[in-house]
Amino acid sequence: MGRVSETLANGGSWRRFWWHYAQMVIAMMIGMALAPLARLLFNTLGAAEAYARADVMVLVMATTMVIGMTAWMLFRRHGWRPIAEMAAAMYVPFLVLLPFLWAGLIDRMILSTAGHVLMFLAMAGVMLLRPAEYMLPHSTHRHHATNEA
Numbered sequence: 001m002g003r004v005s006e007t008l009a010n011g012g013s014w015r016r017f018w019w020h021y022a023q024m025v026i027a028m029m030i031g032m033a034l035a036p037l038a039r040l041l042f043n044t045l046g047a048a049e050a051y052a053r054a055d056v057m058v059l060v061m062a063t064t065m066v067i068g069m070t071a072w073m074l075f076r077r078h079g080w081r082p083i084a085e086m087a088a089a090m091y092v093p094f095l096v097l098l099p100f101l102w103a104g105l106i107d108r109m110i111l112s113t114a115g116h117v118l119m120f121l122a123m124a125g126v127m128l129l130r131p132a133e134y135m136l137p138h139s140t141h142r143h144h145a146t147n148e149a
Helices: 002-009 014-044 048-052 054-075 080-102 108-129 131-135
Strands: none
Touching: 002 131, 014 048, 014 054, 014 108, 014 131, 048 054, 054 080, 054 108, 080 108, 108 131
């Protein structure tokens, strides 16, 4: 936690960290509003049965959340690397759980619930890897000028 302590000593705050986290969750929820469009797309393509599958549904849902989160992070002028890391934090929990679904060891409800819990933990973990990105004011980020992290 050396980077976190250093960031806090340089003006970072846990309040800013958790506010940023809350903003990303809100952006993800807004992104989930795309789900009806995704369902319509699957229906239009004659793939309603595919969308009804738990594995496809959670990956489509994760994609709609990533779209919302990415839009918000771009608006807040984050670089592509932190955006990619956050997107990975949102997909990887589901990808880890899919073999358990396919093996019949979990059902769609456990997949969705556990995937979301792990996603929220993974997001916080990714944020802790870059404390300056999420604990300092956006005006202090170097990527404003270079669009890099």
